[in-house]
Amino acid sequence: MISRRKLTYEILDIGNKQHTLGKIVDIFLILLISLNVLFVILETLPAITALEHQWFYWFEVFSVIVFSIEYVARVWSCVEDEKIAHKHPVWGRLRYMLTPLALIDLIVILPFYLSMMLVVDLRFMRVLRLLRVFKLTRYSSSMSLLLQVLQREARSISAALFVLFMLIIVASSLIYFAEHHAQPEAFSSIPAAMWWAIVTMTTLGYGDVIPITVMGKIMASIISIMSLGIVALPAGLLASGFSEAIRERRRTYEKMVNLALQDGEIDSIEHKALNQMRETLGISKEDAAHILHANIDRKMEQDVSRDLNQLRQEIDAVLLDRCPHCNHSVKWLERRGRSKERS
Template sequence: MTPAASANTPRRATRYRKVRRRVYHMLGGEGHSDPWVKLVDYALVSLITVNCIFSVLESVENLAIVHGHIFHAFDRFSVAIFSVEYVLRVWTAVEINQPRFRHPFFGRLHFIFTPMAIVDLVAIVPFYLGFFFDVDLRAMRVLRLLRVFKLSRYSQAMGIMVDVLRQEARSIGAMLFVFLVILVFVSSLMYMLEHPAQPHVFADIPSAMWWAVVTMTTLGYGDMIPATALGRVVGACTAVIGVGMIALPAGVLASGFSEQLRQRREEYLETVDKVVRDGRVTRREKRLLEETRAALGLTPEEAARILEYGVKGGQLHCPHCGEPIHRNPLG
């Protein structure tokens, strides 16, 4: 290799890394505050939304006959865009600031099995399956609707909910275990009481489990109704217990959601404290605050209130009279 060629090799590698870093940034890998990143986000969100609308409309037979060629052309266009996006995300996965993704091969392989990468793959797989397998077109339309899950990448609320589920996993798991125990007990009891009177309705314990689930969730379809006096007593008790069992997870999720928001506000306040420690906020620090706000899913109003709280030493002031307001903005 000539000296000139050996000198060009590091330059090419540097340019390659810069391009990869830039693509990673454009795909929202470092936040969504940059105008160009927002433009890419809005374009992808719009494409996903229109895809879902077209998939729903294509299920209408008259529309499918008249405008089927438009639906198919747009689907091919969308798959091309989503395929390029997926390949670029896998290519730039090594730029993620986590040790498990740094290896050129195993890092990308690890990224492929992350939840969001699986969602991206599911969005394009149904189209390519049609080239290798003879599949039902109606099933393909339903599978294309799974692309709606790609919107979770751009939804802060979905991110917060995932964090809440992860945080409250043990509590929710304990409640599900109790629910299953009650379900099995009630189903067995109802089978014992109702099978002699209604052998075709409560034919077995699994059938009684369907009745128990419908009753405990207070849906009451009416396809399975107790006929004996004791069966009706058990049914009434099951309905009452079900109301409490359904309310518990809702309370846990609401509490976890509130706690998650509080933690995010505290995290933003810690960033504010670091930024205003020297008494001034530079342009770079403003960008850091905006990126942190976007990453934590806080509204600009919340961020401004917390920033004011941090700048004034932890004390808010009334904008009209200037008097201190003794209220913690973290809730």
């Protein structure tokens, strides 16, 4: 009999679609998170009355209770996860609590409890409550893919951002020394010149601060040209990482399809497993159908090619008076003539 902790883990596990209760819990939490974000936005409307604010408050209390129960249940049942190596009841849970998704779950409920113990600015509270939108990351394959790409490309993106930051410092320093005497208010310091550098390097060009000296214009032109590729570098790394991650997911699904087609057909159990894998990997039904049909066609072509090669070998063996199986010499025409004479 399955334990309560194991059942709790399977219900809260997003990749497990076997439990109807788990699907209901997922839908309920997604709706609750979406309503929380919507109500935080609506609270900023001037037309909201005090009574409506009271309703928002009690909805906030209800949401915090639900999210707190969810957080405690996830921490309690996390040791049932077969993917983690640390099964210790204490260290395993602490390790889970330090994961990005667990930290998000804690951050979205922590401000409510802090406001009960400390004097906290309500505007700061509202901003932290907006972080609940990141809880949807657990239920969105696209957001999980984004986090996976960010984690994989962290070093490359960090290096690109470091180069970009250095270029901002150099650009703001050069434009400061070129324009400070001509425009002491606009370029009062290097930190103030960083606003111009960021706006110029990102090609926004608000036009509120512009160089007027010859040296400043020359430097602005050089900085604008140099920054075109560097500013776009993090976006290029993300795009490349996205493409590679999507290809890896498709290759994983294609391997599953090939395993299911080894016996020549896909039964109901294999079809259910493939559908669950498709949902876990975030592959659309159209892409999954294309991969499936392409592998079936490839399988059929391989089978036909193998049969044709075997038939060709048998025909060649007969023409060369050889047995197609043991390659011994056999006089096929003489044997056929003898069989006719006997008949």
